[in-house]
Amino acid sequence: MHASKTERPPPLAVETAISTRDLQGTALGIVQLTKPAVTRLVMVTAVGGALVAPSPIEPLRLVVTLLGTAMVVGAANSLNMFLERDVDALMERTRQRPLPSGRVAPETALGLGVLSAVAGLAVLSFSVSPLTGFLAAIALLSYVLVYTPLKRVTPYALHVGAVPGAIPPLIGYASVTGRVDAQALSLFAVLFVWQLPHFIAISLFRRDEYARAGLRVHGAVRSVDATRRAIWVYSTLMILVGFVPLWVGLGSATYALLAAVAGVAFVAFALATRRRTAALWARGVFFATLPYLVLIYGGLVAAAW
Numbered sequence: 001m002h003a004s005k006t007e008r009p010p011p012l013a014v015e016t017a018i019s020t021r022d023l024q025g026t027a028l029g030i031v032q033l034t035k036p037a038v039t040r041l042v043m044v045t046a047v048g049g050a051l052v053a054p055s056p057i058e059p060l061r062l063v064v065t066l067l068g069t070a071m072v073v074g075a076a077n078s079l080n081m082f083l084e085r086d087v088d089a090l091m092e093r094t095r096q097r098p099l100p101s102g103r104v105a106p107e108t109a110l111g112l113g114v115l116s117a118v119a120g121l122a123v124l125s126f127s128v129s130p131l132t133g134f135l136a137a138i139a140l141l142s143y144v145l146v147y148t149p150l151k152r153v154t155p156y157a158l159h160v161g162a163v164p165g166a167i168p169p170l171i172g173y174a175s176v177t178g179r180v181d182a183q184a185l186s187l188f189a190v191l192f193v194w195q196l197p198h199f200i201a202i203s204l205f206r207r208d209e210y211a212r213a214g215l216r217v218h219g220a221v222r223s224v225d226a227t228r229r230a231i232w233v234y235s236t237l238m239i240l241v242g243f244v245p246l247w248v249g250l251g252s253a254t255y256a257l258l259a260a261v262a263g264v265a266f267v268a269f270a271l272a273t274r275r276r277t278a279a280l281w282a283r284g285v286f287f288a289t290l291p292y293l294v295l296i297y298g299g300l301v302a303a304a305w
Helices: 011-033 036-052 059-083 106-128 130-150 157-166 168-177 182-205 207-213 224-241 253-272 278-304
Strands: none
Touching (some): 036 059, 036 168, 106 130, 157 182, 182 278, 224 253
């Protein structure tokens, strides 16, 4: 009897398997450049703006609007990763992103961002309306050219970054009505203020990472107590702004009750967890802002329909 020998795959098969894995990794990395989770949230708020608008919705027009918006958002995220690839390599939560991990070349991210931006703005400007294209351009440029570099300079970069983050409902609303009015701006205000406690909370429970990366966010450059106070102030403002749509004719009595209940529930949760460590408390507040936004926007959509 002959001793059995372990069969080895031919070199070509090994090279092919490695090449396939590399291609899959690159493809996944390119998708991740667009930050799919962030893009999904943006799409939800854009749809919310369209559904709340006081005009009939053309389904095809809405689909085209969402396509163009998704392309611009993906472009903004890709360009943001390109500009922050050095910072991302220093942070635990971002060092596995496509660029710092080496799965995607910086030139690829830059090219994808530019091409997607041009295509998305063209779709919105020429297939929907010049107004939607203009709004998307403001969001793109302020996010990439102002907010992204400003994060290295001042914690108030967050207030600049909240502007492009709150524009998607305006795009959805304008795609239906052809204008931006007080009702549209109330949707903008809700989302703008919501982002402040939401992202300051992240900066608190990841303060060491941000400090190591040299980003001057609230949690990294302010004391824990000062950051806690900022979260409280902006959380209170967030709850108050939830009633602004009622003043401009959006919502209903049911929505008013929902906004009040959601606000009380948010405050109650934050108070109940205040004795935790700063990091655990901030993490809880961060996650609590998510259902709050869903309830507010969902209530406005329900009232409109």
